[in-house]
Amino acid sequence: MTDKPRVWVSRPTFPGIVARLEPHFEVTVEPEERKFSSSELAARLATQDAAIVGLKDRIGAAEIAHATRLRIVANLGVGYDNLDLDSLSAAGIAASNTADVLNESVADYAWALLLGSARRMNAAERWLRAGHWKATEFKAWLGTDVRGRTLGILGMGRIGQAIAHRAVGFGMPVLYHNRSPLPEATERACHARFVDKAQLLRESDFLVLVLPLTPQTRHAIGAPELALMKPTAVLVNVARGGIVDDKALTAALRERRLAAAGLDVFEGEPALHPGLLELDNVVLSPHIASASTETRRAMTALAVDNVLALFGHGPHAGRPPTILNPNVLA
Numbered sequence: 001m002t003d004k005p006r007v008w009v010s011r012p013t014f015p016g017i018v019a020r021l022e023p024h025f026e027v028t029v030e031p032e033e034r035k036f037s038s039s040e041l042a043a044r045l046a047t048q049d050a051a052i053v054g055l056k057d058r059i060g061a062a063e064i065a066h067a068t069r070l071r072i073v074a075n076l077g078v079g080y081d082n083l084d085l086d087s088l089s090a091a092g093i094a095a096s097n098t099a100d101v102l103n104e105s106v107a108d109y110a111w112a113l114l115l116g117s118a119r120r121m122n123a124a125e126r127w128l129r130a131g132h133w134k135a136t137e138f139k140a141w142l143g144t145d146v147r148g149r150t151l152g153i154l155g156m157g158r159i160g161q162a163i164a165h166r167a168v169g170f171g172m173p174v175l176y177h178n179r180s181p182l183p184e185a186t187e188r189a190c191h192a193r194f195v196d197k198a199q200l201l202r203e204s205d206f207l208v209l210v211l212p213l214t215p216q217t218r219h220a221i222g223a224p225e226l227a228l229m230k231p232t233a234v235l236v237n238v239a240r241g242g243i244v245d246d247k248a249l250t251a252a253l254r255e256r257r258l259a260a261a262g263l264d265v266f267e268g269e270p271a272l273h274p275g276l277l278e279l280d281n282v283v284l285s286p287h288i289a290s291a292s293t294e295t296r297r298a299m300t301a302l303a304v305d306n307v308l309a310l311f312g313h314g315p316h317a318g319r320p321p322t323i324l325n326p327n328v329l330a
């Protein structure tokens, strides 16, 4: 045993990056990624000074009840709906996320889902792999063109803006909705126009969701919202499961009240609404929008930087670069 502070890393990441903690901390890395129960989390956090966790680790009052030494929880993700920020702040524990370093990767992936859904890539590949291809008929596998169509973005923050920038190359007008409009200069840079939510739903040919999961955004897209959308529209969700009512979405896709969807996140994931698996007008992926080597490395490095900084080490000593509750530093 050393008298160094202790940091727990809840999943294997990139050992070379996590090794930057070793001069200053006693580091424990879980050997495999799994979902810990509340009591398992509480038991681990009770002995640690810092923790690097992921979205499967839900941390609130119960999990930190005995964490008397814990000073920071660094989340491996920009979304932090797995953390109860109020409870952490009340206990004087800092929380950080991985804002910004994943913007471009997630924006690329949103476009991959958009294009893949528009052109039915996954269904066509499944058909080809099943050995059905003899000669493709002229009218088989017709998708929809993207160029010049209207792109809608619900949640025009860091990632939403990176998605909007890419629309220039596709000649697409961009509409967006947030609770508050962006400054005019940002709108100009994104070639985007603020509209209310109903107009966004009615006018978008492609609607991308990239807003956080909060009590206000749960089922932000349900049956009434889907009913406002064009039957030719494509919905892309790279935000969070629970923002879309997946049951209502499945019904809309099955009945062709919506043309297609590209989904990276699901209500209740890793479980999926069973009806989704039966549809051929949906592209599904297992929450991998930030999963490029470069980005996952950058996310790990940023979580490490946040921990180092809180304990007074590294270039950001004293000020974790992406702290979510800076009030605890005072």
Ligand SMILES: NC(=O)C1=CN([C@@H]2O[C@H](COP(=O)(O)OP(=O)(O)OC[C@H]3O[C@@H](n4cnc5c(N)ncnc54)[C@H](OP(=O)(O)O)[C@@H]3O)[C@@H](O)[C@H]2O)C=CC1
Residues within 6 Å of the ligand: 078, 079, 080, 099, 100, 102, 106, 154, 155, 156, 157, 158, 159, 160, 177, 178, 179, 180, 181, 210, 211, 212, 213, 216, 217, 238, 239, 240, 264, 265, 287, 288, 289, 290
């Ligand atoms: N699939 C994946 O792997 C990934 C998913 N994500 C998800 O993407 C989310 C967004 O990330 P990021 O762009 O960095 O976050 P930001 O905070 O930069 O942007 C979020 C945007 O959502 C808007 N917003 C928040 N609440 C509402 C609301 N009730 N109604 C309408 N708009 C709202 C905000 O504007 P305003 O405050 O004005 O309302 C803001 O523009 C994350 O929270 C995460 O859940 C992120 C990375 C990877």
Ligand SMILES: O=C(O)C(=O)[C@@H](O)[C@H](O)[C@H](O)CO
Residues within 6 Å of the ligand: 054, 055, 076, 077, 078, 079, 080, 098, 102, 287, 288, 289, 290
């Ligand atoms: O950043 C987010 O909010 C994400 O949803 C993703 O980047 C996950 O963190 C990633 O899948 C690791 O679990």
